[in-house]
Amino acid sequence: MTAQALEVVAIGALQLVAVFALAPLLTGIMRKVKARTQKRIGASVFQPYYDLSKLWRKDEVVSDYSSWIFRSTPWIVAVATITAALFIPVFVPLSPFSAAGDVLLVLGLLALARFFTMLAGIDAASAFGGIGTSREMMMSSLIEPGLFLTIFVVSLTFGGTNLTSLVSAAARTGIVIAPTMLFGLISFLIIIFAETGRLPFDNPATHLELTMVHEAMLLEYSGRSLALIEWSQSTKQLALLALLANLFLPLGMPASIDAGLLPLGVGALMTLAKVALLAMAVAYVETRVAKWRLFRVADLLTAAIASAMVGMIFFYL
Amino acid sequence: MRDPRREAIASFVPAAASSLLTVALSVSVLLSASAFRLSSPMIEGMPSISLSFYVDGTAAFFMLIIGLVSASVSIYSLGYAGSYSGKHSIKVLGSMLNLFVLSMVLVTATNNAFSFLLFWELMSLVSFILVVYEHEKEANLRSGITYLIMTHIGTALITAAFLVLYFQTGSLSFDSFRSAAGHLAPFTKDLVFVLALVGFGTKAGLVPMHIWLPRAHPSAPSNVSALMSGVMLKVGIYGLVRVTLDFVAPSTPADAWLGLLMVVAGSSSALVGVLYASVEHDIKRALAYHSVENIGIIVLGLGLSVVFMSFGLESLAALALLASMYHSLNHAVFKGLLFMGAGSVLMRTGTADMNQMGGLVKKMPWTSLFFLIGSIAIAGLPPLNGFISEWLTMQALLSSSQVPNVVLQLSIGFASIAFALTLGLASATFVKLFGISFLSRPRSKAAEDATEAPRSMLAGMTIAGSLCVVLGALPFVATSTIASAFGFDMGLVSTYAPFGPLTVGYAAGGLKSASSLSMPTVVLLVGSVGAALLGFVAVAGFGRKTTTRRYTTWEGGFGALDERTEYTATSLSQPIRTVFKSFFRPRTEVDRKYHSDSNKLTKRSVTVTTETREIFEDQLYSPATRAVVAVLDRVRRIQTGKINSYLLYVMIATILLLALVVFQP
Numbered sequence: 001m002t003a004q005a006l007e008v009v010a011i012g013a014l015q016l017v018a019v020f021a022l023a024p025l026l027t028g029i030m031r032k033v034k035a036r037t038q039k040r041i042g043a044s045v046f047q048p049y050y051d052l053s054k055l056w057r058k059d060e061v062v063s064d065y066s067s068w069i070f071r072s073t074p075w076i077v078a079v080a081t082i083t084a085a086l087f088i089p090v091f092v093p094l095s096p097f098s099a100a101g102d103v104l105l106v107l108g109l110l111a112l113a114r115f116f117t118m119l120a121g122i123d124a125a126s127a128f129g130g131i132g133t134s135r136e137m138m139m140s141s142l143i144e145p146g147l148f149l150t151i152f153v154v155s156l157t158f159g160g161t162n163l164t165s166l167v168s169a170a171a172r173t174g175i176v177i178a179p180t181m182l183f184g185l186i187s188f189l190i191i192i193f194a195e196t197g198r199l200p201f202d203n204p205a206t207h208l209e210l211t212m213v214h215e216a217m218l219l220e221y222s223g224r225s226l227a228l229i230e231w232s233q234s235t236k237q238l239a240l241l242a243l244l245a246n247l248f249l250p251l252g253m254p255a256s257i258d259a260g261l262l263p264l265g266v267g268a269l270m271t272l273a274k275v276a277l278l279a280m281a282v283a284y285v286e287t288r289v290a291k292w293r294l295f296r297v298a299d300l301l302t303a304a305i306a307s308a309m310v311g312m313i314f315f316y317l
Numbered sequence: 318m319r320d321p322r323r324e325a326i327a328s329f330v331p332a333a334a335s336s337l338l339t340v341a342l343s344v345s346v347l348l349s350a351s352a353f354r355l356s357s358p359m360i361e362g363m364p365s366i367s368l369s370f371y372v373d374g375t376a377a378f379f380m381l382i383i384g385l386v387s388a389s390v391s392i393y394s395l396g397y398a399g400s401y402s403g404k405h406s407i408k409v410l411g412s413m414l415n416l417f418v419l420s421m422v423l424v425t426a427t428n429n430a431f432s433f434l435l436f437w438e439l440m441s442l443v444s445f446i447l448v449v450y451e452h453e454k455e456a457n458l459r460s461g462i463t464y465l466i467m468t469h470i471g472t473a474l475i476t477a478a479f480l481v482l483y484f485q486t487g488s489l490s491f492d493s494f495r496s497a498a499g500h501l502a503p504f505t506k507d508l509v510f511v512l513a514l515v516g517f518g519t520k521a522g523l524v525p526m527h528i529w530l531p532r533a534h535p536s537a538p539s540n541v542s543a544l545m546s547g548v549m550l551k552v553g554i555y556g557l558v559r560v561t562l563d564f565v566a567p568s569t570p571a572d573a574w575l576g577l578l579m580v581v582a583g584s585s586s587a588l589v590g591v592l593y594a595s596v597e598h599d600i601k602r603a604l605a606y607h608s609v610e611n612i613g614i615i616v617l618g619l620g621l622s623v624v625f626m627s628f629g630l631e632s633l634a635a636l637a638l639l640a641s642m643y644h645s646l647n648h649a650v651f652k653g654l655l656f657m658g659a660g661s662v663l664m665r666t667g668t669a670d671m672n673q674m675g676g677l678v679k680k681m682p683w684t685s686l687f688f689l690i691g692s693i694a695i696a697g698l699p700p701l702n703g704f705i706s707e708w709l710t711m712q713a714l715l716s717s718s719q720v721p722n723v724v725l726q727l728s729i730g731f732a733s734i735a736f737a738l739t740l741g742l743a744s745a746t747f748v749k750l751f752g753i754s755f756l757s758r759p760r761s762k763a764a765e766d767a768t769e770a771p772r773s774m775l776a777g778m779t780i781a782g783s784l785c786v787v788l789g790a791l792p793f794v795a796t797s798t799i800a801s802a803f804g805f806d807m808g809l810v811s812t813y814a815p816f817g818p819l820t821v822g823y824a825a826g827g828l829k830s831a832s833s834l835s836m837p838t839v840v841l842l843v844g845s846v847g848a849a850l851l852g853f854v855a856v857a858g859f860g861r862k863t864t865t866r867r868y869t870t871w872e873g874g875f876g877a878l879d880e881r882t883e884y885t886a887t888s889l890s891q892p893i894r895t896v897f898k899s900f901f902r903p904r905t906e907v908d909r910k911y912h913s914d915s916n917k918l919t920k921r922s923v924t925v926t927t928e929t930r931e932i933f934e935d936q937l938y939s940p941a942t943r944a945v946v947a948v949l950d951r952v953r954r955i956q957t958g959k960i961n962s963y964l965l966y967v968m969i970a971t972i973l974l975l976a977l978v979v980f981q982p
Contacts, residue, residue, distance in 0.1 A: 062865055063868065065758050065870055075850070079846050086842060086846065097838065097842060100838035101834060101835070108697070111696075114744075118745075122752035122889075127882050127883065130889065134888065140741060144744070148741075156715065219871075305737075316726040
């Protein structure tokens with residue numbers, strides 16, 4: 001292996017560690033923004049770290065009815081999410097393994113994580129888990145096509161599905177003010193709200209059976225298993241927001257990894273700032289909308305699919 | 318031989334052995350890249366009707382599918398036949414199954430339209446006998462009749478397609494069809510194609526000719542379902558591939574609409590199939606609908622290939638064909654596996670209704686593992702084989718921007734929406750199929766008493782299950798096989814391969830817009846991330862040793878939960894049913910019974926029945942059937958039963974014939 005290849009792998013590993021380490025902070029920031037807009041003081045932005053370390057040391061309770069699917073799901077979810085994050089260029093315009101796996105693989109790995117989460121919801125034989133899985137089945141069957149079509153639009157615009165080349169192409173062209181990308185952005189924004197389980201789709205802070213979706217599937221988890229799943233959820237959130245920032249708002253991101261340390265550092269900081277701002281915006285929006293009735297959520301997701309479709313039509317015309 | 322066990326061994330061991338021989342033949346053809354030819358002497362005076370076999374790459378590839386799946390199903394059948402011992406004749410099941418596999422091999426091997434139709438008909442009839450094997454149930458006979466009628470409509474259209482080719486070439490040999498491929502008049506070409514698409518599409522299960530599948534598959538014994546869905550549908554695809562690529566051979570932009578027709582048929586089949594599967598609670602019917610979906614994906618890829626071929630986009634055509642054929646192979650493997658898994662459950666619980674299952678993951682650990690592998694594969698999730706072919710199909714769809722025609726681009730764009738929805742719904746459906754059948758707690762006494770399937774059945778599933786893993790982790794095994802079978806260079810498709818032969822890659826316009834996927838690397842990365850995470854968790858435990866306590870699921874303080882509080886297949890899919898209600902037209906009837914009519918507040922019982930409508934049956938087949946029956950009722954009037962009126966008919970017929978002879982121009 002040449003020195004350059006080693007360097008590339010080192011950057012990738014560093015990036016992954018940064019994503020994994022910063023993900024709970026992002027969740028903390030979002031909670032803080034939400035608290036402040038609701039005129040509360042709110043917990044420290046580092047609270048998610050305290051929660052994780054507390055969960056880490058707690059004993060677990062596992063249902064007698066559940067099987068190995070329930071026990072292994074947190075691991076599968078964590079491994080799939082982290083591997084997916086490995087393929088996404090987050091802070092630098094490079095993911096070292098992007099030749100081995102593209103954006104479709106990322107979508108596939110996230111879908112795999114969701115598949116097992118849904119199974120785990122059924123596994124404990126509780127009706128709560130069933131509610132969560134049932135609703136998630138409906139939503140995911142619309143979220144996945146929406147996400148896929150958004151990627152379709154992006155990759156029609158920039159060419160190919162390789163994430164490194166997509167992000168570099170986006171960085172080279174800057175912000176594209178074209179109907180295709182605008183409709184793609186609308187679709188992606190809606191999908192991100194749905195995919196990270198935010199209002200109006202799902203309330204991450206509720207344990208009320210009327211409104212739970214994602215939480216209902218995780219209701220039986222405790223201790224380390226819960227910590228793994230929560231951490232994966234934060235990682236997924238950070239990775240998706242970074243993907244949005246790098247594809248649609250590539251300000252400050254250098255087009256190539258060879259741009260030199262200073263531009264790369266600036267780019268990384270810019271990405272961090274953009275992601276934080278996006279997260280704040282998401283949290284702010286969350287305080288301004290109410291949870292939608294479940295079957296209206298489908299309309300919103302259909303709107304995302306339709307928007308990506310319009311973007312695609314604009315590309316061809 | 319009265320001993321059912323010995324009967325089973327005598328039937329299925331030779332079947333497995335000959336399936337392996339089929340695999341050997343096809344591998345030898347594929348490796349040597351030279352076709353295998355065998356002809357019987359010509360029959361005097363009838364040069365068209367001779368037996369001649371010609372196993373080229375295409376035939377060898379489909380033989381490989383037949384052989385691989387038949388081998389694992391035959392081994393599986395050793396144990397599965399046990400569930401019929403004493404009730405049905407295992408001799409009949411065994412001999413028919415052997416004949417079925419043989420007829421499929423012969424269909425792919427034959428090189429003559431006449432013998433093709435002969436073997437095709439043999440395949441259809443034998444499979445019909447297998448569908449009605451449990452003939453004491455009236456529902457099975459009904460589905461058998463539906464199958465028989467549909468398959469013969471298909472055969473009629475295929476015959477018509479071959480007759481058109483016969484009138485053009487004057488020969489029934491596939492060789493002459495092939496050599497005439499370039500000279501067919503445009504209209505003839507289109508006619509042959511459409512006849513073949515509908516004819517073979519009926520066998521393969523394209524919408525709207527799919528209605529026999531969800532009836533025949535659940536009726537047939539599960540090993541036969543595995544063969545019919547895994548293999549026989551692929552024989553339909555084989556016919557379509559043979560006619561499209563060899564006899565029609567699209568080469569000019571005018572042929573692009575043929576491909577578009579396939580894209581439309583394929584994507585609508587995929588969507589319709591998965592929508593019906595998502596609300597089904599009979600495990601075998603759900604799998605049958607999934608076959609409709611997957612055949613749709615295969616035909617979608619084939620159609621894209623035809624579109625690209627028409628515009629001379631050679632490498633894209635190869636990519637789309639690769640996607641389509643990869644998916645054929647994958648579908649054969651995982652659908653065979655899933656039907657075998659469903660068969661094991663059926664054998665041990667006695668029901669195919671998922672609402673009666675549950676908790677089987679503990680009672681049947683191996684069966685459930687294999688069913689899970691099949692579910693992940695068919696849902697198109699990495700790292701198993703379904704993901705690879707769906708990845709390739711997506712790449713083919715994404716390349717549609719290179720087709721120099723806006724209408725086609727947009728149509729393919731809409732097909733990708735259907736494809737995307739299909740993928741989303743498929744993984745949701747398999748959450749239901751696996752989750753409701755295998756997880757949670759048993760919902761019936763039968764599920765509670767279930768035991769693991771016999772070893773031979775597990776062995777059969779092991780073959781198919783490991784194929785799912787191998788085809789997923791090492792895709793180059795399949796891609797190089799398909800490339801050599803269809804005679805294109807993998808260099809055409811894999812123009813961008815940073816990880817050498819391990820990569821399936823495609824670079825449309827140079828390296829700038831490259832897409833590549835290297836599954837071995839991905840598997841390695843997943844493994845190392847897993848190991849790193851394990852290490853991290855071990856280190857980051859902060860020195861505290863945690864314990865795990867086992868306890869019942871929290872029941873809210875209301876006392877123990879029972880199976881009635883669990884979610885069922887029907888309730889799990891309720892949101893999907895509601896969201897797509899304009900498609901399903903669900904009808905819910907609530908029947909309330911009161912203790913007394915004067916007091917409507919205390920109910921004695923409330924019964925809720927929900928059903929979804931099959932629009933194709935309601936809107937297409939029922940009116941068509943009614944019309945045919947009405948016409949036949951009219952025609953029946955001439956059948957009076959009186960000898961003198963029949964004599965009158967004979968006389969009229971004679972006079973007409975004489976007139977025809979006299980006034981013949």
